[in-house]
Amino acid sequence: MSIASTAVLRCRDLHLRYGSVVALDGLSLDVEPGRMTGFVGPNGAGKTSTMRIVLGVLGPDSGDVSWNGRPLDAAARRRFGYMPEERGLYPKMRVAEQLVYLARLHGLDAATARRATDDLLDRLGLTDRARDELESLSLGNQQRVQLAAALVHGPDLLVLDEPFSGLDPIGVDVLAGVLREEVERGAPVLFSSHQLELVERLCDTVAIVKDGRIVAAGDVERLRRQNRRRMVRVEVEGEGAADTSWLAGVEGAAAVPPGSDHERGTLVALDDDTDAQLVLDRARAAGPVTHFSFVLPSLSELFREVVAEQPAEAGAAA
Numbered sequence: 001m002s003i004a005s006t007a008v009l010r011c012r013d014l015h016l017r018y019g020s021v022v023a024l025d026g027l028s029l030d031v032e033p034g035r036m037t038g039f040v041g042p043n044g045a046g047k048t049s050t051m052r053i054v055l056g057v058l059g060p061d062s063g064d065v066s067w068n069g070r071p072l073d074a075a076a077r078r079r080f081g082y083m084p085e086e087r088g089l090y091p092k093m094r095v096a097e098q099l100v101y102l103a104r105l106h107g108l109d110a111a112t113a114r115r116a117t118d119d120l121l122d123r124l125g126l127t128d129r130a131r132d133e134l135e136s137l138s139l140g141n142q143q144r145v146q147l148a149a150a151l152v153h154g155p156d157l158l159v160l161d162e163p164f165s166g167l168d169p170i171g172v173d174v175l176a177g178v179l180r181e182e183v184e185r186g187a188p189v190l191f192s193s194h195q196l197e198l199v200e201r202l203c204d205t206v207a208i209v210k211d212g213r214i215v216a217a218g219d220v221e222r223l224r225r226q227n228r229r230r231m232v233r234v235e236v237e238g239e240g241a242a243d244t245s246w247l248a249g250v251e252g253a254a255a256v257p258p259g260s261d262h263e264r265g266t267l268v269a270l271d272d273d274t275d276a277q278l279v280l281d282r283a284r285a286a287g288p289v290t291h292f293s294f295v296l297p298s299l300s301e302l303f304r305e306v307v308a309e310q311p312a313e314a315g316a317a318a
């Protein structure tokens, strides 16, 4: 798709208030072609508000949104696919019928709408549910239909508000596979999520928002590498990850609480001037060291750091 291959969404200096609550406080965000962008941040940080502005559901108090270098207008928005936070399909309508209907609303002719529907139901593993009423499907399958609704007109850009919430691992894999195909087809994807391991696994780019502003953004791997905080993973034979007593007394070294992405051994965060060899010496005193390596922080660790670090200047009443 020639248009989508150069497609870029730019949000610049968005401000939005709900009464006295500052929801967006100068938020700027790019969604680049060929990339899956994860939009993460604490509850109430401004993700849904930003997405609603992109889709024209809300207007910002100030700031601009452009698409391919031009101010975003209604015609361009009709070519976007949106999965809102409040899922809004018809519970009593049959799955395929509803998708065909939505595709026709987007201007597809009947035959094309039916083809697009069949194709999507197949990709999302829902072919055998095509004739069922939406409300008879499990919540996870209803969510797959929601994604189908955002995709049925072959959009130029996808904006998805927590598309993975509540899905089982197979549902996650199915949705992730379809989204990856969409990115490869030429439609960049912006999705919000609180599942940071998932974002790290799926996304090329991440934008971290806090108090209505972006506090870190860019290539996920580069952000992890740029992080100035050094960490080592240490495994001491016979010592469980939870037992970090051997580290006691090493100044400028702190055990990071175990998480699912670093279950083996102990992850130790080092201050700038702490010598990692001191940690190794202490570990060897506790027992044979079976593993010692420097590791990059995970996205979750990065998130905690940038979200905790930035002073909360805005977001409350002004």
Ligand SMILES: Nc1ncnc2c1ncn2[C@@H]1O[C@H](COP(=O)(O)OP(=O)(O)OP(=O)(O)O)[C@@H](O)[C@H]1O
Pocket: 018, 021, 022, 023, 041, 042, 043, 044, 045, 046, 047, 048, 049, 050
């Ligand atoms: N309709 C509304 N009226 C008043 N305040 C609102 C409204 N919608 C959002 N807010 C406030 O605006 C701020 C940003 O909310 P938003 O829903 O954009 O955040 P979010 O990052 O999507 O949060 P979450 O991760 O919890 O979904 C919050 O302080 C929220 O309470």
